[in-house]
Amino acid sequence: MSIITNHSPPSVAVVVFNRFSPFHLSVPTLVFGHDTLGETFFDIKFVAGEEGHILSDMGMEIHTDAQLDALEHCDVILVPYWRTIDARPNDNLVDALRRAHARGALVVGLCLGGYVLAYAGLLAGKRASTHWELEQDFSQRFPEVTLDINALYVEDKGVITSAGTAAGIDCCLYIFRKYYGSSVVNRLARRMVVSPYRDGGQAQFIDQPIPVTTSDSRINMLMDKIRHDINQKYTLDELADSVMMTRRTFTRKFNKATGMSFGEWLTTERLNLAQDLLESTDLSIDQIVAKTGFSSVLIFRDKFKERYEVTPNRWRKTFH
Incomplete structure (x- = not known):
């Protein structure tokens, strides 16, 4: 008005x-x-x-x-x-x-x-x-x-x-x-050629940057592998074994390399992929959840809203 x-x-x-x-x-x-x-x-x-x-x-x-x-x-x-x-x-x-x-x-x-x-x-x-x-x-x-x-x-x-x-x-x-x-x-x-409104509400938020590579080559290789299979389930013990570290050493080295815990990094990667799918495809929310590895639609919606202050559907409506 x-x-x-x-x-x-x-x-x-x-x-x-x-x-x-x-x-x-x-x-x-x-x-x-x-x-x-x-x-x-x-x-x-x-x-x-x-x-x-x-x-x-x-x-x-x-x-x-x-x-x-x-x-x-x-x-x-x-x-x-x-x-x-x-x-x-x-x-x-x-x-x-x-x-x-x-x-x-x-x-x-x-x-x-x-x-x-x-x-x-x-x-x-x-x-x-x-x-x-x-x-x-x-x-x-x-x-x-x-x-x-x-x-x-x-x-x-x-x-x-x-x-x-x-x-x-x-x-x-x-x-x-x-x-x-x-x-x-x-x-x-x-x-x-710009978006007239980069959010669904009054609050507008910038993306949180995440590391693409780190100074640790083993962590880099693991991150690349997970990105290609992001919809799989991962445990810290299995990941630590895959890079020949103890769970404690892996947790410490991953945090030092990325500035995040593994769980925080994985959630951020999954949310970034979900953003891309919402913007560039017509996949349903259920299909996006399956491709990104979230355990349920409810958890996905909660994590997305917590991070970006808008619902996945609102994000799609703004950016698709």
Whole structure:
């Protein structure tokens, strides 16, 4: 449902800084700009977040439309990146962001842009998201922020933060949907060749990475063998014998090599295969359970919902 209350398009300010990332600027440009759908849904402008020339590390230069005082009149203020997690934003920018939030503007930090909002104090006492690799650093710098490291984006009391890179697309589409609803966003997403909504509910989660290979050659060979026969039943004693280890040694070496217990790794592999089958085939849930090695449909559904926060059927409906 649209939240437009007048005939003027909502104004979006994209705040830019020296050493900008071209990709991170292209995301809000594609989503909120005129060219993608050939219609004007938002009035988008680039605002200089600091004085001087705005250059990327590759030598590209951007000419801004306005200075920081323009933030006083914008509906959405978007910080699409930040050059380094150690640098604090300048005082003028911090003050402008605080004033904008206080008057009710939607303030957004994509990827490292969330650090700018945190330095400005806008995330204190709120939930936020950032790239999973920065979890420890972000939590140490900003202990007053509740970090949801699984979320692709989080909105809390007029402030939105997102995880890295492609999650910025999800976040911008979410903002577009807040104003114009799903129908237009679906059309926009098709034009951009991206998913309009990467989950069945409000929470959107990134995949948990698992190791493809490790530094232990025997563990690698065993992992490859199991992947080819993932639907079989396995016991720790049988696996330990197959690599000529005691059960205790195998358990220790597998955990050291992969960072997981064998049971956690096997469940993750089976769930990853189930995702692929849900997306790329018309196999029934019973057939998928048989191919992935889960002992029952009920256990499969519970494990899938626990990991991805959506049901297998909802996943198929979104991605098939």
